[in-house]
Amino acid sequence: MNTNGPFIHTENTSFKIMKNISIALIPIIIFAIYKNGLVLLFKGQTDFLNSLYPLFIIIICGLSTFVFDTLYTIVFHKENVDIKEYIKNSFSFLPGIILSLVIPMNTPILVIVLSCFISTILEKILFGISNKHIFNTVALSFIIISIFSLINGGYSYLNKFESTKYNNAPLQSEIQSNYDYETVVKPYGDLKQYFVGNVPGGIGEVSILFCIISFIYLAIKKAIKYLIPISTLITLLIGFSIIGILNNFDIYFVIFNLFIGSIIFSLIFISSSTYTSPVTNLGQVVYGILIALFTLIFRFILPFADIFLSTIIANLLVPIIDNICVKFEK
């Protein structure tokens, strides 16, 4: 028995933090089902069963990461872990659910399951070797899916309704020569549609409004390293502004690049993941800035996977960032 204080502890627990992340995802999940399923049902473009397809993908993704994580634990750590207790406290469905909200609507189920399998097992093996969570499994899964997508000519982000209006999701389209209102906003309605999320994109990532609500909830509940998304966004804002000014682009260039794609959603739910980001305050700021800088580069090379590649690279730098930044925590 421990005879040293403290004999009181905060009521906050790891379980509560994970529970709060799950709660923060609920409005985004509902929006995803609404935008990609129910709207189509209301418009008479699909039947009831097909309108539940986004929910089906979300469940498949969540189940995949949960099952692979649990199976790995049963096979390799059966002696050390009370499996019933492990399952009861496990939130290993979370990476799968987060992944489901960023992938293209038309990703084949087999590819989803395979990517979840590879990333979960690889992460577990590396954790077993180094005793550290090296990289974010969601980001890795997405990159695996992106590789399959590239091989197969690109999985479409468009749902049935969107496919009647657009050829491609914005970031899959040709890089624009000029970013004015007519070319990057008007095709999708207006700025309000950008903000609400009525634009093509991953299954649930597109609503800036719901992402901000989730971020505020997580910040209040102290379930997010809020310095990371804030520092990344500020750096991206500055970066895109500089690029815009140098190329005589409109302000819509900045709005387009910040709001389109997975940036806002990923910053909240993937890049800020507690396991794979720095523990020091300054480290979190530096990590956020690095993600932004990598994103600024990848946006013009592999725009649909920019934030995920940036996150993986920044994940690998976390030990170095913490080691350096801890010296400045004075």
Next chain:
Amino acid sequence: MVRGVKLPKFKSISKNKRIGFYNKPNFVYIPLISGNDEDITITVKKGDYVYKGSVIGRRKGNFKIPINSSISGTVIDYVQKTYSNGKKVKCVVIENDFKEKEEIKKVVNKKINEYTKEEFIKTIKDCGVVGMGSGYPTYLKYETENKINTLIINCTECSSYVTSDYVLLVERCEEILETIDAMLEINEIDKALIAVRKNDLELLNILNSFIGTYLKIKIVTVPDIYPIGWERNLVKYILGINYNEMPIEKGVVVNNVSTIYAIYESLKYNKPLCERIITFTGDGIKKPQNVYVKIGTPLIEIVNKIGKTTSNINMIVGEPMMGKYIEDIEDVIATTDTSCVIILKELQQNKETECIRCGQCTKNCPVKISPVLIKDNQNNKEKLKQLNIDKCIHCGLCSYICPAKIDLRSIIEKVGDK
């Protein structure tokens, strides 16, 4: 900007009762320790008669601070007893004759501000006044060639249960203010700042109602965070200054309320430090309250006198963040640095889970070290040095705040001891 966390408070159960007294122990066990120094010259032998306040031991080395008897009676033995830090310490056993005899008849000095600085230092030194939290000899803070600009009185009691300083201020406010004023005059200190938590409105009201005539004494409010009462945090927050070793480097002295009252008793009555107020609290005790206790009294006697709510109790000596769980509750004694005794029916048991690297321990650490990185590098001595492990003040905030319930404080202590 000082770091800290607001703790849950359980003060109301003990703060509104008058100070009780427990002054008739059959035996007292005077610990032969001063601060952390157990190198003590014993000045009595078995069979000697001692008066209340008699010197029974004296610290060796530079700080020749006396250790006094808290009762009159006969020295009957030397035994090992459990000290507030949980360790066994050699004690002088004195059998009480219940006569409260004093060697020199009590002198009442009507005006305590008429002491010269030298007399002031000599008096508090001879009376064995030490910091009632740290055990550091108080006279050393004033025996300095540096000009003292500011005296800070620490009334923050930022931990969860302790109310001993609060009740002392409630019941002895005039005496304490009189002492602070005298200390300003004697030591030519410019001002005194009484630090009170900003949400401690009762204490602020009490102080405000007495402070009017003391022009050099001001009240300053501090945030209700733990460990704002840590000397370095307090000086930083109130004056915005940092120091290397001691605040006197910057012309600042910090004393807590209990120490001020001990100074008052030494100046007014020439009374050695042999008693103190201790908060007895928790759900395992019938009437939580503050009790004026003789140093060396077995704590269990007072607990039994107050009454327990259950036969199986858990005892924590000290406040809940840095205190010590005492297994042998019959053996532990009251000491000058015991401000609180918490009696609980059950101890909070938390199951440790995997670290999620949330960084809360690092973000909230008052000395700005990273407990989680220290945990990661437990076997790398060079790295631990770089991580400033020696800066840890063992406040327990990292263990408190950890959502995975990892006992980081114990890990740091264990690694630091290697």
